[in-house]
Amino acid sequence: MIKTNIENQVLFIQLNNAPVNALNEKILVNLIETIEEQGFDDNVKVIVIKGNEKCFSAGADIKSFPELTKHERLDLATTSAKLFRLIKTCHKPVISSIHGICLGGGFELALSCDMRVISQDTKIGLPEINLGIFPGFGGVRRLSAMIGQHKALQIALTGEVIYPENIPSLFNIIVESKDEIEKVTNKLAFDIASKSLDSIKVIKQMSNLDLSLESDQIEEREFVDIIESENAKEGIDAFISKRNPQFK
Structure with missing residues (x-):
């Protein structure tokens, strides 16, 4: 579900649930375990969460929703909340490296990180309302805190797919294409990791x-x-x- 490696005191966590890195209970648990086991090690100074060749993440595994029991749906929400709290309370900065598609739960995961590097052609948004549900991983609250309630409401209530240029203040660095994303993310992460x-x-x-x-x-x-x-x-x-x- 995920791949990891450490380079220059940076822990790289790659989402690896092809084709679009749908987020389910298992991948969320994998992320929690990896951050708990490796992210608190003093040999790690920075954590980077990135996607696969195709995208960052298209969001929660919607196709599995009809099969989930009420208890399993609660587990999914609880696990996501635990992961996002862990990212916030972990003493290491967490950077999301985003390209391709970053929608729904994937966008909420990116929002929970401390910094975001993104390619300008990335499709982002909270389309849950189009399914008759809502962003249940804290996305509306985080987005409201970051860009204001009025803008966050528009994004969540329309479910429209937008691009980074629509909300540039949300991102630390916007690069022209996904070909640059790894180089620019690594430069930022390695620079921070060189500090005390x-x-x-x-x-x-x-x-x-x-x-x-x-x-x-x-x-x-x-x-x-x-x-x-x-x-x-x-x-x-x-x-x-x-x-x-x-x-x-």
């Missing part, structure tokens, strides 16, 4: 906090503590010595 793991972890934690007094106090404690880390000592010494730091 301590800093990476704290920056992701800070990105999930609000602007409350409590969050201010958490940030103050983290800032004081990180100065004592070996990576900080290395980075500061390298700066003073005018050399490139060697982070762990």
Whole structure:
């Protein structure tokens, strides 16, 4: 269902459920297990989720829906929620590398990631309303938070297929074609992975906090503590010595 490899401290997770990487219970569980088993290892600094040759993901396995019991449908929703919470709470940044088709549950998976690199000819959207259902993996809520309720409602209520240029603020990098997607994604991932793991972890934690007094106090404690880390000592010494730091 998925393939994995680690290169330059980046964990690459490839969706491998041909032809269109339909998301079912098994592939969601595979993703959870892989992130839990490998994503928290200190040898990994960044996680990349990508599709196969054809696409990122066309969404949930709709053809299986009529055969699922109510309990199995609940399991599917619960498992997807667990996966997306894991992506958010994992201390490593998660990048989705998107091309071809990214619809429904596939789009919701991409939205749950910390960063998104996409080719401009990718078809994206939440077409569930055309099936008489709705995006049940948190897509409407995440999209509303990212681009505003009015735009998210239009996308979810029309079910229209759109392209990245319609909502460019949703993506970190938009490349011209899928031929560039791997090179550009890898450059971003390897650049981040060259940094201090301590800093990476704290920056992701800070990105999930609000602007409350409590969050201010958490940030103050983290800032004081990180100065004592070996990576900080290395980075500061390298700066003073005018050399490139060697982070762990």
